[in-house]
Amino acid sequence: MKKLIIVSGPTASGKTKTSIAIAQKIQNDLGKKAAVVNFDSLLFYKEISIGTAKPTKEEQAGIEHHMIDIESIKSPMNAAQFIRIGEKLILNLMKEDKIIILVGGSAFYLRALLKGMYESPTPSQEIKDKLDGWYKTEGIAPFIEYLKVHDPQSLVNLHSNDHYRLMRAVEHFEATGTKISDQKKELDEQNPYDFSKIAHPWNILHIYLDLPKDEHFQVITKRTEEMFAQGLMAEIEGLVRAGFSLEEKPLASIGYKEAIELRQGLFATEKECIERISISTRQLAKSQRTFFNKITPKESFNPLHDQGKIMDRVATFIKEEK
Template identity: 55%
Template structure:
C-alpha cells in the first residue's frame, strides 16, 4: 500500500505556511488522521534566525506538530545530506504511526534531493577542508575557477562566477572522486530529476500543491512582508546576533534579509528606505529563481493562494481519503 505525502511548495512569500496549517486543520477535522508538518525551508533549521526567515510563530506551531524547525545553530549550518537523513526518518515515523506528513517549504534543491536522491560524492576529510578554506581565504575564488576551467569546463560553463559555494563543491568533488562533477550531473539528469512521480521512495504517493501569484501581485506582497519584518524587529534581531558571538560571515547570515541588515548596520545604505528596497529586490530575485526551478518540476497542482483556497483544501482532503 502506498504511503501518502502532501507537499506544499512555491516561491518565497506565497502563503505556504498559512496553507500548511489550513490543510492540517482540514485533515484533522474531516479524516481524524493526525497531520504532521515537516519543514524543507533551509533557513528555518536555525534556532537564532526568526524574523528574517518568516518562521512560523510559536502560536502557529502549537496547533500541529512542526518538525525540522529550530534543529541546529547558524554557527553549524546543515547540509542537504544531513537534512535528507532527518526528513526521511520523520516521514517514515509518520507513516508508521498512521499520520499524514505535510512537507512544506521553498528550498527546491532539498525537496528534489529528498525525492530523487543526491549526487554521489565522498565527504571531504577534515585536513583537505582546512586547506580548501585556507586557499579561499588567502586567494578568493579565482584558483577554484581556474581549476574547474581546466579539469571540469562543462560544470564551470553553468556556474556563475559569484556562486562561490557551488564552485567550491564542484572543486571538492573532483578532488575526492577524480572525476568531473559534470559526469555525476549527467547521471542525475538521466534519472529525470524534475519528475517527482518516480523517485527513491517507491512506496510514497505524493500530492504536490504549488502556490504562486502573478508577478505584480507577488512583488507587492513581498514589499509588505519586508516592511513587516522591519516593524517586527529584524534590525534588533541581527544586532543581538552580532553581539552574541556571530561575525556575519556564517553562511546563514549571508542569506536575504540578514546580509542587507548587516550592511545597514555598517551604514552602507543612505537611509531605511534604500535598505528596505534592497531586501525587497533580493527577495524578488530569489522568488524568480525558485519559480524557474519549480516550473520544471512535475507533477504538481498549481494554485493561486488567494483565489483557489476552496479547491486547494478540497483536493488535499480528497487525496487523504482515497
C-alpha cells in the same frame, strides 16, 4: 500506500499559511492526524527566525511541526544530512498513521529526498579551512573565479546569489578533482524532475503555490518591510552579543546578507537595503520558479485566491482509496 502532501513554491508564496490550513483541515474536518515537516533549508537553524519567515510559536500551536530549529548556524546542514534525518522522521510519523505535509521552497532538498542525490565526499579540514578563509576575506568572488576555470557549467546551473551551492561546487572539485556539474548532468539524464517515480512507496499530492509576478513582487516587498519592522536588525545584534561572527554560512542568505551590510554601513539608508533585498528575493523566486516548473506531476494554485480549492483537493486526496 502512505499519503504525503507536498506544499512547494517560490519564496514568499504563502507556503506556511497554506500548510497550516491543510493540517487543520485534516485534523479538524477529516478526522486524521497530521504533521508538518519542513524542507526549507534556513528554517533548520534555531538562532535565526525573522529573516527566514519562520512560522511563529503561535502559528505552530496545535499543529505538529518538525525539522525546524534543529541545528545551529555554526553547523550548516547539507542535503545528505537532511535526507538521513528526514527519511527516518517521515517513516516514523507514517507508522503513527499521520498524514505528512512536506513544506518548503528548497527544491534541491525536496528532490534529494524523493529521488536521491549524487555523492560528494566530505572535504578535508584543510580544504574547509582554505575555502572558509576565501569567503571571510573576499566573499563569493574567488569561488566564481575558481569555477570559471574548473567548472564553468556550475556557473550556468547556479544563481549568483546561491553562495552555498557555488561554494559546494568548489568544495567538490577541490576534494575530488571532478566537476559537480557532471554529476548533475548524469542525474538530469535520469529525469530527476519526474516525481511520479520516487525512491519511496508514498502516495503524493503535490500542491504548488504560485501567483502572478506583479502580485508576487508586492508580497515580497511587504514581507521585506515587515522583517525590519519585526526587528531584523535587533536579531542580528543579538547574534553578535551571543558571540557569532556574522560570517556563518546561513547568514550569507538573502535578507541577512544585506542587513549585515547595512550594519556595516554599506547601504546609505534602511530603505535602500530593503530595496536590494526585495530585488534579490525576486531573482531568487525566478530561479525557484524555473526549477519547480520542471517538476511533474504537480497541481498549481494561486495562494491568494485558491485556498478553498486547495482544501477541497486535499479532502478528495485523503478520502481516495489508494
